[in-house]
Amino acid sequence: MSGSNIERFVQSGLSGKLINEGRKLEQKLREFGVVPTGLSDDSRRVKKGDIFFAYPGTKQDGRIHINEAIELGCSVVIWERNGWSWNSSSQVPNIGLTNVRALMGEFAALFYGNPTGRMHVMAVTGTNGKTTCTNWLAEAFYLLGRASACIGTLGLKTPGRGLKTTYSGTNTTPDAITLQRTFRELQDAGVSCVSIEASSHALTQNRLDGTSIDIAIFTNLSHDHLDYHGSFELYGIAKAELFLFDTLSHAVINIDDDFGADLAKSLRSQNQRVVTYSMTKKSADICAGDLSLSKTGSVVRVSTLWGSGEIKSRIVGDFNVSNMLAVLGGLLCSGIEFSEACDVLETLRHPEGRLQRVGEEYNRYVYIDYAHTPDALSHVLASMKAFLPPNGRVITVFGAGGERDKDKRSLMGQAALEFSDVAIVTADNPRHENLDGIIEQIIFGNEDQFIIEPDRRSAIFRAIELANKYDIVCIAGKGHEKYQDVAGERIPFDDYLVAEECLKTFNSHLSECQGSINV
DSSP: OOHHHHHHHHHHTTTTSOOSHHHHHHHHHHHHTOOOSEEESOGGGOOTTEEEEEOBOSSSBGGGGHHHHHHTTOSEEEEEOTTOOOOTTOOSOEEEESSHHHHHHHHHHHHTTOGGGGSEEEEEESSSSHHHHHHHHHHHHHHTTOOEEEEETTEEEOTTOOOOOSOOOOSSSOOHHHHHHHHHHHHHTTOOEEEEEOOHHHHHTTTTTTOOOSEEEEOOOOSOOHHHHSSHHHHHHHHHGGGGOTTOSEEEEETTSHHHHHHHHHHHHTTOOEEEEESSOTTSSEEEEEEEEETTEEEEEEEETTEEEEEEESOOSHHHHHHHHHHHHHHHHTTOOHHHHHHHHTTOOOOTTSSEEEOGGGTOEEEEEOOOSHHHHHHHHHHHHHTOOTTOOEEEEEOOOTTSOTHHHHHHHHHHHHHOSEEEEOOSOOBTSOHHHHHHHHHTTOGGGSEEOOSHHHHHHHHHHHOOTTOEEEEESOTTOOEEEETTEEEEOOHHHHHHHHHHHHHTTTTTTTTOOOO
16 A cells, blocks of 8 residues: 555545544434433344334344334434435334434434543554554553453453453454444443554444544454455555544554554644654654564663663563564653653563463473464564574464465465474365365465374374474464364364363373483
8 A cells, every 4th residue: 555545535534434424323312212221232132112213234134123122122223325225114112314323423422421531542453463462552552550451352351350341342442332332341340441443344334433542453464354355455454543533642553564664754744742752763752773683572771762771571472572662662651751651561471372372391492373374474474583592493283264364375385384394284164165175275375394183182192292392383364262163153263272181192192202302
């Protein structure tokens, strides 16, 4: 995506957003005499007195379920007018509007009392790194004495607190109604700082509309979700939408990424307050230097507008040091003192399924990681390759999801071959697709360069069997997920538990093998 296209998009500003339409809808409801008790866009979950929002979704048209919502007692139906006519025999109050999904977020925020207007909200977007950054931000604020939470791929996390909420979402970013209700519940529980993953799907589907976002963070842009967005350019534009929110105080942007560099330039041309970060560019507002990496952590010197100093971290991988710079930017822009921010970064650990080490007690280096894009897999494996001993190998277990962007499959195969010494191809949520076909697209005619083991459990066992104490095993693609999605069924499966079981099994035979499990 060219810099000029980004600049034109940024210049368009908020022209495409619905401003104050929520207030207008409130007025119309008063005219009807309707006092809603709740909100829903899922007919299966409608309760008596709810407003039901009916609009075309990505998988089906919610308007075909209007009668079901009425039968369950909804008080009013707000329906998408484009391509639909109201059934005149239905007597329930209704309002036909255009762009209902875009309106829903703003109205939900009003309905729940605009909770984010009284919270500090940080949103992170990018192809990779969103989960790591949001979890670290929440953990950092908790350690700094603030009641915090994060919302994203790992669900709702409230460090140091066992808060009970109604949140049960599975999307990276919840739907607009769930999101605003969750914000209200967090506010009522005393949470003052929230970090949230802003996926490209969520931004194009207006799930964050109505949220008062203070700080927006951009990590990177690489090949993913093109099956949904249609082109890399549209994918980038979706990410850029986060930086058009008029509540932003700062935009924190990675300028090692070409798209990020163009985005930062375009935002600055519109007088946005931009803070840049970089692993290499001394011109960045936050820059890394003197980086030392190992299997157990990293040491990096950071130079910023707020001060300079050294951070000794338990974080593994240069791409994670980049994520740490993003979090540092978020903390500094939130008013945290430089020395405090650096101190708290030194205490952070990897979130679940993000370069999560398995079985440290067995003196083996086995990691679970969510890397499921070519760029993420390349970065993870390259980092491992960088700190291998001379006689060590990288052994990778990976696959590609079914019914998702097919163009990235061969690219993932190439990444595995480039940075692995042994690449084992296996299942990774094939869904309704034929697994053999997915594997064929991954290996792309290079079957002699891969080990093919369709059963993921067997693939993990095989990787650990092959490894000795000098090697690193990376089990990539699923991370925190506790299932395999096969033919519409979610079969319980946990990479971490399977790897741990394997290590225990082989550890019991270590004495017989004279300290090695090399086969």
